Amino acid sequence: MKFREITKKTSIDFIGLRNKAFVLSFVLVVLGLFGFVMVSIGKANLSVDFTGGTSVQVRFSQPMAIGNLRAALTQGGIEDVEIQQVVGQNDFIIKTQLQQAGAEKVQDRISGVISKAFPGNKFQVLGSDMVGPSVGKTLKNHAILAIILSLIAIVIYIAWRFNFVFGVAATIATFHDVLALLGIFFVLHFEMNILFITALLTIAGYSLTDTVVVYDRIRENMAKMKARSDIGQVINVSINEVLSRTLITSLTVLLVLAALLIIGGHVLFDFAFALFIGVLVGTYSSIFVASPLIYLWRRRA
């Protein structure tokens, strides 16, 4: 029978590539840890969800230069203003740590300043978001707690389904992915908001699924091959066997995410981007992190 295949029967020595992969992973993890520290001390591009403050999205009827808008708002007493233009549109997201401008709401102050500074350019407030500082703090703590708890729950599940070594290795691989994504977002200065946390957890889930699929095959082959071959070979054979599945699944998910990235609009763009990068990292880690870790551990034992 003939099948359409993207990979013919492969026999790539993945375990042999582990040291090169570990260098890359090391860089990603260090980047992620750095990003995490910066997030913790509030130096990253966090959304008002976490920092507290006000964010207003406005749409102008005529083209507007971002510099002019910033100058006008700064003059109008909106401190630490950050402005982001929505790609390809006359929409701007104005962000500040302020929650209150005197007796006025920040949103009203911003509207007032803009209408005074650009009387000829009509604008519309599309949406606004005001978050008090205590809310942001609770949210951040909850997000961190959610990530840690789900990771613990997953180790327990995998340790139960496979064994402890697999559980720990899968968790390290998942941490690797979450950190890598955090690091990449930090370096690119993308906004980390509540959707980003959702993306992190989704990717944790996706990467685990990938890892479980590989582990499942390793377990199956270990039982089959028993003492006849060494663990490195078993892992290599297993990864090669599931390689086409891994690639096809990633490819289809990436296709959908690409659609979301291109036409999903700006609200979904960052989310889709996080998932896109996350799927790439998650696929990579199930092959180059999760499996070699088992190899290292077993070889030593």
Add this chain to the structure above:
Amino acid sequence: MLRSLRFRAILIFVLLFIAIIFLLPNFVELTGEWKDYLPSEKIHLGLDLQGGMRLLYQLDTAKMMDHIVDRNMEQMKDGMIREGIRFMGLDKKGEGIEVVVKSDQREKLYDFVAKQVPDMKVAASRVEGDNVYLDLSIAATQIVGLKSNAVERALETIRNRIDQSGFGVREPVITQQGESNILVELPGVKDPERALELIGRTAQLEFKLVDEGAVQSSTGAVPEGDEVLPMRQRANETGGPSTIIVKKQALLTGDMVTDAQVQIGGGQFHTGTQVDMEFSSEGARVFDKVTGENVGKRLAIILDNVVYSAPVINERISGGRAQITGNFTVDEAKDLANVLRNGALPAPVNLIQNTTVGPTLGQDSIRKGVEAAILGGILIIAFMIFYYKGSGIVADLALFLNLIYLLGAFAAFQATMTLPGIAGIILTMGMGVDTNVLIFERIREELRSGKTVRAAVDGGYMKAWVTILDAHITTLITTVILFIFGTGPIKGFAITLAIGIVINLFIAVFGSKAIFDWIIARYKPRSLSI
């Protein structure tokens, strides 16, 4: 085999039928008898999709406790004078009250506190010479009760205000969050400013006498027992607010108001819009007495420490009615009557989060999200057919079933569709594809090893099943935790994904497998297009 196939086919079609019934209201308007027997609710759209407001308020319970202590102190003062207890001092101290008496008054005071001041308990006492210092505070057990009671009353009051507001918000959400926070969601609200004004105001109504003779000194000081309050500013007035000096003591408060209605162009002397209030019988008696004793003076009508009007009392007013005038717009008057009717909040509320999404943004988002979902769907369908040929069609059918079930479940549970929810649907589709890929790759392996079509399909499904189950359960774990810790949009994502995972598993067992089994039983193929 065939028996179980029939069973599975029936199950699939029955569920499909139910899902379509629940989805029907989204496509056709049901009328007449149909409406009584079929579900008629459309899928709820979240704030991010249809626009609206999400407000998080914190009930300022500290201020409320402060008020309670104040009130108790007033009561104690009156009570001790009445009972003939000679006290040397009565002061607020921290969150309690300190009373100083001579030691011979001590027993009488203890007795008095125990019998007549149920809110307060003796927390500490000390003796200095002949003076006894007594610290009273509200019992800790009672504080908890007072606070939770206050949150409940605030919820109730806000709910009533919104229900009677005429905002036309179909599904407002008013719930408690955490210990003393109140979450209000108003999907599709048209006038966000007005909603903020209506919900956030405390609406503490007071009647106080204007102190005509009093003047404010250059340092801002006013005579003992007086206070300066700002007058309400009208919409088109310029300049700073004018102020008025009133007696501190409130003669009548809003809790004695039983009803309030808008009068347009009514009233004897007034042609503008005004609000008529009706007092309880006790309120009517007090109002009668107060107006009778103060004919010729001005009575200030104060809401949240702003003087709305201060008419001269021309004569004793019996019958328990009063009006508030003041050039209100019709909406202002409606909202004023609304808050007076429903009473004050037990404590002021602070707005700590306000997310407002305009309808344009929501429509943009939903259109783009749906477009992306459709494009993504088409890409997947095309890819599956390209790669797995005939079996790809089976997978696409399974995916389609999956989508209908998912949306049907959404409608049936009346879950709220949010933007992350749409992302969740897309992700579910991705997982559905993965399930099929896992199975098909296994079937291919079985076929390569030379098994018959039937054995290969059965073996493929069986071997892939373990992996599929593990993969879905790990994702489900994440989902449950997201649901517990997430708020608003994240909850929507978690719900979608959770429903999707369960449906995915169901379809993996019953959906595509049933189609394969049917094809194999019916046509007994010697090879499989996969």
